[in-house]
Amino acid sequence: MKKINIILFLVYFTLGLSQEANLKDLYSKKEYDKAIKLAQTNLISSPEDFETQLMLLKIYNSKCDYPAANALLTKMDSSDAKFLIESLKTNYGLGNTKEAKRIYDQLIKNSKNEVLKNELLKFGLVTGLDPIYDDWKIKETQNIVFHFQQSVSAEKMQNIVASRQKAFEKINNFFNSVLPKKIDFFVWDMEESYNSYLKTNLGFTFAQFCISHNRINQSPGHEIAHNISFWKTPEQKKIIFINEGIGVYFDQQGNNRLEAAKEAYRKDPANIKEIWQNKRRAEESIMYPIAGAFIEYLIQYDKEKFLQLTEDQTYENAVKVYDEKIDKLIEDFLKTLESH
Helix, strand or coil, rough: HHHHHHHHHHEEEEEEEHHHHHHHHHHHCCCCHHHHHHHHHHHHCCCCCCCHHHHHHHHHHHHHHHHHHHHHHCCCCCCHHHHHHHHHHHHHCCCCCHHHHHHHHHHHHHHCCCCHHHHHHHHHHHHHHCCCCCCEEEEECCEEEEECCCCCHHHHHHHHHHHHHHHHHHHHHCEEECCCCEEEEEEEECCCCEEEECCEECCCHHHHHHEEEEECCCCCCCCHHHHHHHHCCCCCCCCCCHHHHHHHCCCCEEEECCHHHHHEEEEEEEEHHHHHCCCCCCCCHHHHHHHHHHHHHHHHHHHEEEEEEEHCCCCCHHHHHHHCCCCHHHHHHHHHCCCC
């Protein structure tokens, strides 16, 4: 009898390790829906399995399904750092900033792992949880929480708040996206691109958490468009040519996009297909105006097909969406750029 019990234990133990390995494998491949089903199945037989719960929480956060992650959080409790990190992501993703800040401060204070601490500090700088933002001015509208560096004047703040909220409404009238929280919109009082605090160029968007960091002189809609278009389909496949084209098209500058693209094309007759497929690099000064005008061309051709393209921005998907006519559309667009 004892021998049978030992055998059964070994079978269940091995099975458990196998399921955990399969779960991690699915997660690493970003097959989130399959991973969720497997985790939920495992939890039916072992509802208190903390490692499986933690893995499921991580999957929900990676999938940007913060409501599902939050529902799972209510069933869990731990002081484990991995759990607290996922809890931090969930709370921030839902706009529970005070709770996210509490968890963040706790992790920073208690962490003895320098690598983890450095990653947390980077997260804090991007999300606004770092103490550097404690004296920043906060303004809030229906859809955006503005964070202004202290030196930004009241007049500039007023103009930015009004123009960015207007941009949000106009852009989302096109996409009809549902964001999980207001956009945290950080405005740095600088016109140059490189930001020494963040150690990167402005502006940029971290759409998974509805965050944008901006220069004082940046266009009203570019970064907002990245947030809104992302939340049309959070699991979208992003390609830089299409994604940045969306930012340029919706920047709310009122520029003549076609003329800007013609000028860029005269400097460098870009092969759109190669750039789209990441087979060729192009300078931003060339790629951005051409991409913006190309997005305008696709929207004018068929808005619904364009919205399908935003879900999977690869050239291969464009072939399917446009019924194998995408090469002809590219050809016709380039003829437009070559015309005088």
